[in-house]
Amino acid sequence: MSDPEMGWVPEPPAMTLGASRVELRVSCHGLLDRDTLTKPHPCVLLKLYSDEQWVEIVSQTKVTKPLLLKNGKTAGKSTITIVAEEVSGTNDYVQLTFRAHKLDNKDLFSKSDPFMEIYKTNGDQSDQLVWRTEVVKNNLNPNWEPFRLSLHSLCSCDVHRPLKFLVYDYDSSGKHDFIGEFTSTFQEMQEGTANPGQEMQWDCINPKYRDKKKNYKSSGTVVLAQCTVEKVHTFLDYIMGGCQISFTVAIDFTASNGDPRSSQSLHCLSPRQPNHYLQALRAVGGICQDYDSDKRFPAFGFGARIPPNFEVSHDFAINFDPENPECEEISGVIASYRRCLPQIQLYGPTNVAPIINRVAGPAQREQSTGQATKYSVLLVLTDGVVSDMAETRAAIVHASRLPMSIIIVGVGNADFSDMRLLDGDDGPLRCPRGVPAARDIVQFVPFRDFKDAAPSALAKCVLAEVPRQVVEYYASQGISPGAPRPCTPATTPSPSP
Structure with a gap:
């Protein structure tokens, strides 16, 4: 028995949506004595070999194997037993x-x-x-x-x-x-x-x-x-109870991205390879649209001169329809982006506060309903330093009290220290007046860390904090999920005659 004052029992991590959580219990018997004067203090390191082997260990409820030395020989009568039990039921x-x-x-x-x-x-x-x-x-x-x-x-x-x-x-x-x-x-x-x-x-x-x-x-x-x-509700409880995740896309069209006609531009539309903005849109948007029932995404640009008067705008609809900025699925966002780019002039500065405040408007109206029906997520794709840092901090602090999260994907090789400050991982973000954010709602991810990885790796990292943020907001407001909606069988469209 170990010292009871050593602290105890970390809680298991939150379950990933759509996955089963499995608890593993490990025990060893007959271990070799490696210490001369004292008893050994053994620990177990479990490794998962990703795609090809070592996965079968949880396919049985109990596995006992002999322990081997580095030379491959058995370590006396030492054995290790692993018991697997699927976690089910409640998160209470x-x-x-x-x-x-x-x-x-x-x-x-x-x-x-x-x-x-x-x-x-x-x-x-x-x-x-x-x-x-x-x-x-x-x-x-x-x-x-x-x-x-x-x-x-x-x-x-x-x-x-x-x-x-x-x-x-x-x-x-x-x-x-x-x-x-x-x-x-x-x-x-x-x-x-x-x-x-x-x-x-x-x-x-x-x-x-x-x-x-x-x-x-x-x-x-x-x-x-x-x-x-x-009672502790989960992200899945809110989704099954009818809460919709409403995604809005905002794209940086400032001149620091480079002339789109140049192959060095972050906005270069090359027939050979999609640029980083397109890669990020496809990777993250493909996952986002699975949470959105109507799969329609408001998509905006900022930092460009736009027709007809070519005045600088920091929240213009990239489909040039201010009355209906929504695009059909992520493929529609990509199509609008491709059509928009040749019609605008990249300019500046990089003002992010206007688009945050634009999304905060519907989120504030949603807050007044007192129900878990729609949670807003703003996806910002940008290449560099924020010009309106004070206003952006104030906008985020205001949004932290609303059903809203902000995901920032940094594109290119610029200095993203401002973005890391907004992320709030080193301490609560404060507005210029010193008011702290009610909760951490910003997730920043530099695209360059994932440009050679599978698209799913970027999407997983970008969306890692959203489930927690959704639950955290509604729990702080004392709002429970709605009753689970009945599942309706999918229907297959009849072929045209």
Whole structure:
């Protein structure tokens, strides 16, 4: 048993949309002793070989293999066992508070230093540690700190799964003295604390004392003072509940991109290879349109002189229809981009605030509905330094309080330090007046890091934070997903006669 003050149990990462999450439990037996004076401190490094091998390890629920030395020979009788269990059910969290009364004293010159461990019983009847409380020093009536963990971590979302509670007296040597134990289930814990102020109590039993002592009753009692379930919604819950992700595209047409007639221009329309703007549009837009039910994208340009008067605009529709800037699918955005480019003059400056504020308008109207029906995502493709940095910071801080996210893809080899500042990964973004953003809504990705990678790699990185941002916004507003929509079977169009 390891030191209970070392911290414990990181929560599993959020599940990727459309994927199954699998929990792996690893145990080893008969390991070789590599230390001369102390016992070994083993760790396990799991590697996944991407496409060709090593994938079958989770195709079985339990795999035991011998451990090999570097020379290929077996490491004595050492074995490693990996148990796989698919994570299913809910993402709910539970808040628990325990205390104890009149625990047995295990120390000669002071009182016990109790802590408690909670185990769940797995399908193979093995016990898995899911939580360890802090140590309460010199106290036979400890009040342990409240703690929060996912229902999956506690009982694999099975309210009938047996739970085992063990209480120990802490010893710095690691040889902790056993005080007692009891068992329960999460269903029993919920039922026992269902009413306001209701608590549940168990006798803490030491089987050795129970079997040997005639008048033995218990080694103390443990009380569950709080058991509350917190409903945690997922990105998938909101999507299935009817929330639409509305994508808007904004393209940088400033002169720093270079003359489109030059092969060195970032806007060069070469018949041999799509430019970086087109590559980014296809990679990211192809994924984005799967979240958008009508697959119609408002698409704007900024930093160019546009016909008929060739005045500089920072939020013009690239289809030149200001009343209806939407394009049919990403292919429509690409077609409008190709038609637009020869008709405009690349100019400047790189002002981003106007397009952010334009998208923030519908997002603000959506916010007033108090429902999770439409979340706006602005995709900005740009080549360089922002000219209106103060205004852009203010626009982002304002948008951070709306159902809205901003994705910035940096095209070319310019200095993108301003973009990294907007990303907010190094601390909360603040407007010039010092007001901080309510949440991090900007994701910046330099295209040059992905130009030789598969398009899916860019899309995955660009969209990595959107699910979290969607959930974070609606949770902060106390807005739950709508009722899941019934699935309608896809229909195949009849061939024309």
